[in-house]
Amino acid sequence: MFLLLYLVVLIDVKEFLLTEGSTVAALCPKGYFPCGNLTRCLPRAFHCDGANDCENGADEENCGDTSGWATIFGTVHGNANNVAFTQECFLNQYPQGCDCKAMELECVNAGLTSVPTISSNVTLLSLKKNRIHSLPGKVFIKYPELEKIFLQYNCIRHVSRRAFFGLYNLQILYLSHNCITSLRPGVFKDLHQLTWLILDDNPITRISQRLFTGLNSLFFLSMVNNYLEALPRQMCAHMPQLNWIDLEGNRIKYFTNSTFLLCESLTVLDLSSNMIMELPPHIFKDLKLLQKLSLSSNPLLYLHKNQFESLKQLQSLDLDRIEIPNINTQMFQHMKNLSHIYFKNFRYCSYAPHVRVCMPLTDGISSFEDLLANNILRIFVWVIAFITCFGNLFVIGMRSFIKAENTTHAMSIKILCCADCLMGVYLFFIGLFDMKYRGQYQKYALLWMESLQCRLMGFLAMLSTEVSVLLLTYLTVEKFLVIVFPFSNIRPGKWQTSVILICIWIMGFLIAVIPFWNEDYFGNFYGKNGVCFPLYDDQTEDFGSKGYSLGIFLGVNLLAFLIIVSAYITMFCSIQKTALQTSEVRNHIGREVAVANRFFFIVFSDAICWIPVFVIKILSLFRVEIPGTITSWIVIFFLPVNSALNPILYTLTTSFFKDKLKQWLHKPWRKVIFKTKKKSLSTSIVWTDDFSSLKLEVLNKINLGDSIVKPVS
Numbered sequence: 001m002f003l004l005l006y007l008v009v010l011i012d013v014k015e016f017l018l019t020e021g022s023t024v025a026a027l028c029p030k031g032y033f034p035c036g037n038l039t040r041c042l043p044r045a046f047h048c049d050g051a052n053d054c055e056n057g058a059d060e061e062n063c064g065d066t067s068g069w070a071t072i073f074g075t076v077h078g079n080a081n082n083v084a085f086t087q088e089c090f091l092n093q094y095p096q097g098c099d100c101k102a103m104e105l106e107c108v109n110a111g112l113t114s115v116p117t118i119s120s121n122v123t124l125l126s127l128k129k130n131r132i133h134s135l136p137g138k139v140f141i142k143y144p145e146l147e148k149i150f151l152q153y154n155c156i157r158h159v160s161r162r163a164f165f166g167l168y169n170l171q172i173l174y175l176s177h178n179c180i181t182s183l184r185p186g187v188f189k190d191l192h193q194l195t196w197l198i199l200d201d202n203p204i205t206r207i208s209q210r211l212f213t214g215l216n217s218l219f220f221l222s223m224v225n226n227y228l229e230a231l232p233r234q235m236c237a238h239m240p241q242l243n244w245i246d247l248e249g250n251r252i253k254y255f256t257n258s259t260f261l262l263c264e265s266l267t268v269l270d271l272s273s274n275m276i277m278e279l280p281p282h283i284f285k286d287l288k289l290l291q292k293l294s295l296s297s298n299p300l301l302y303l304h305k306n307q308f309e310s311l312k313q314l315q316s317l318d319l320d321r322i323e324i325p326n327i328n329t330q331m332f333q334h335m336k337n338l339s340h341i342y343f344k345n346f347r348y349c350s351y352a353p354h355v356r357v358c359m360p361l362t363d364g365i366s367s368f369e370d371l372l373a374n375n376i377l378r379i380f381v382w383v384i385a386f387i388t389c390f391g392n393l394f395v396i397g398m399r400s401f402i403k404a405e406n407t408t409h410a411m412s413i414k415i416l417c418c419a420d421c422l423m424g425v426y427l428f429f430i431g432l433f434d435m436k437y438r439g440q441y442q443k444y445a446l447l448w449m450e451s452l453q454c455r456l457m458g459f460l461a462m463l464s465t466e467v468s469v470l471l472l473t474y475l476t477v478e479k480f481l482v483i484v485f486p487f488s489n490i491r492p493g494k495w496q497t498s499v500i501l502i503c504i505w506i507m508g509f510l511i512a513v514i515p516f517w518n519e520d521y522f523g524n525f526y527g528k529n530g531v532c533f534p535l536y537d538d539q540t541e542d543f544g545s546k547g548y549s550l551g552i553f554l555g556v557n558l559l560a561f562l563i564i565v566s567a568y569i570t571m572f573c574s575i576q577k578t579a580l581q582t583s584e585v586r587n588h589i590g591r592e593v594a595v596a597n598r599f600f601f602i603v604f605s606d607a608i609c610w611i612p613v614f615v616i617k618i619l620s621l622f623r624v625e626i627p628g629t630i631t632s633w634i635v636i637f638f639l640p641v642n643s644a645l646n647p648i649l650y651t652l653t654t655s656f657f658k659d660k661l662k663q664w665l666h667k668p669w670r671k672v673i674f675k676t677k678k679k680s681l682s683t684s685i686v687w688t689d690d691f692s693s694l695k696l697e698v699l700n701k702i703n704l705g706d707s708i709v710k711p712v713s
Contacts, residue, residue: 031353031442035059044349045368048357063357065340067316068244068268068292091119103145115139126150133179137162148172155179161187169193176200176222183207189214200224207231212238225249236263244268248294251275257282265289272296272318279303285310296320296342303327309334316340319348320359327351347445364629366530368442371434374629377636381431384640388424391647392417399651408497409478413650415501416471419508420643422464427640429457430531441530449527458526459512461533461639466556467508468642472606473560474500475650480567484574511552515545522548533635535616546620554617561610568603602649609641 028034028041035042036058046053048063089100095116098107104124107116112130120142128150137160140146146167156178164170170191180202188194194215200222209232212218218239228250236242243265252274260266266287276298284290290311296318303324308314314335320342324331332338332352341355346368349358358368367373372381396417399410433453437444448454481490492500515525515534522545526532534549612634616626 033059033356036061044353044356044358045361049361062339065292065316065357067340091122094118094122118143121145124148127154129153132156134158134160135163136160138165139163141166143167144169146170150174152177157181159183159187161185164188165190167191172196172198174198175202178202180204183211185210186213188212191215193217195219196222198222199226201226203227205229209234209237215239216241218242220244220246222246223250228252231255231259233258234261235259236261236266241265246270247274249273253277255280255283257285259283261286263287268292270294272298274298277301279307281307282310284308287311289313292316294318295322298322303331305331306334307331311335312337314338318342320344324348329353347442347449350442350445363529363631365632365635366441366445369439371437371441371445371448371530372430372632374632377632378431378434381427381434381636384636384644385424385427385431388427388640388644389421391644392421392424395647395651396421408492408494409475411494411497412471412475412478412501415505416468416475416646416650419464419467419471420646422460423468423640423643426457426461426464427636429453429460445530449530449532450524451527454532455516455524455526458532458534459516461635462512462526462552463508464643465639466511466552467505468646469557469560470504470507471501472642472646473563474504476564476567480571483571511556515548529631531632531635533631533639535613535631535634550617550621553613557610558614561606561614564606565603601645605642605645605649609638612638 027039032041032043033047034040035054036056038054038056038058040054042053042059047059050060053059087102090103091100091105094100094105095107095110095112095118097110098105098116100106102123103119103121104126105118105122106124106126107130108126109129112127112132114132115127115135118125122143123145125143125146125148129152132151132154133156135151135156135158139160140149140163144166147169148171149167152174156175157180159175159180161184164173164187167190171193173191173194173196176198177200180199181204183199183204185208188197188211191214195217197215197218197220201224204223204226205228207223207228211232215238219241221239221242221244224246225248228247229252231247231252233256235245240262242263245263245266245268248270249272252271253276255276257280260269260283263269264286267289269287269290269292272294273296276295277300279295279300281304284293284307288310291313293308293311293314293316297320300322303322303326305326305328308317308331311317312334315337317332317335317338317340321344323344327348329351332341333354336354338352338355340357340359341349341352342359343349346358346360346363346366349355349368352358361368362373365371365373365377370378372378396414399414399417433448437448441448478491515522525534525545525548528534528545534545535553612630616630616634619626
């Protein structure tokens, strides 16, 4: 009675606050909300952000989602389990090892294999964590005053149809965490006063409408983490007072328009983490009092335009991890009382501007206000873009101006710089569009991600990435063959190199352009985030786009990375072995250190660029949740690493480039050639061009002898 009175008073207060608040809220423009009863309005982003922006602090009040009277009942699963024993025992008979206070008995983990014999005046019986595997008929018939029964963690397999016969006063029944596969119709028919029925974590595969016969007072029904594949034709036919249904974590696929036809008292409905692919258009038609609805983590393909039209009292709607391709403002505008809404993508919040709390606020890359949510990202996208473009353009210019001994290698390096420069162009454009949408990104988020500009930016980044990866692999293989197999004349000439480079660009172009060919299969491949780069770490993405992304990053790129690492390790060992066989022992240690350092930095730059990507893709295969923030740091910081460092590693720090630069800036440099004191057959290391064209030349002489290095004018 007291609880009912409290509910009535709370409803009246809430209605008063809603009426008064709506008057003030009407003065605020769309997307803005008042500071309590003040006339000042603030954008939604300022509400519930952890900072007091209103003078009265009202922007940080009522931020918690308490829809469905969660504050009154507390944690439903928890409060009912906390049995307080504060009085002396009034039970004459009960087993040893049990705790008794008043008329309540707790026999937890007491090794019981069946329901024990106890005094008939018991009102609460807790038999949790025992070894009771069966509940035979009339097992509780001697205890008509029972109000609460707790039978969790017993691995109960069989429940007789008459197991609860005669329990006319029972109010709470916990059967969760057992091994029940089925319940026979009519098993609860005597439980006319039952208000809470908890059947969580049981392998129940099917329930019938007649199963709930007799549950005229049932208020809360929880069947979380069962194996249900379908619901009865009319779920509430025998439960007219049902207020709360929790069916999270089942295998339910389909409903009919009549599933919740008689659930007129329902205020909370949780259908999250099921396998629902489609909702009938009028499934929620009779749920006039519904306050909280959760449909999150379902493979829903479509929501009808008027799906929620009848839910006038709804306060909380959870659509997290659901893609809504046909989303529009009309879909949510009928729910005037909606205060909390949860989406998969923050950009959907622009379609529910009248909702005060909309989550998520960001996807880790963009926010409701800005394309790049993080100030550090905003600054460094320009810094890294400048370094990448300037460094690569400088190398292209210098390589064109200074003639190299190895022209084919120089051509490959210039082509590599062209590919890497595209990454800088991509970052520049991301920075420009961030500035364009600064402070109002929510208005343009969906248009931007579906725009041709975003797709072209993604195409540009993918083209740069893949061509760079393939070129680095080719350069590595070329060096590998020359150094490890110095006697084989398999170094490609100018024409062969040109053909290989053209083929690499064609392959990179095809990899980047394929997602445009079939949008039904790939979807908007490049438009899933604000930076238009297809990492795809989300489990809910369609198979085509996610599978293609996995194939590129864990197929092509991972294979290329392993080839590069293996080749450099083999080359280093080969150079070390060859150097030890020559007579130039004095220079051996210094050269070995230089080679080791250069190898290390080339492999290290590849590693810091690609290992984070590989880790994310592997974790996504194991269905590990990846924070969106990580994606932004990878795209802005890690992926451009190779593009920014390649000019330094392959040109600017090489001895050839530094020597040529000194020669150009100061005076002619005396050439160093090799002459032999005696005609001989010897092997020596000749450093020509730069490190990237390091080669081992074999000087064939007639007679054996020592090599002498002599400077000649």
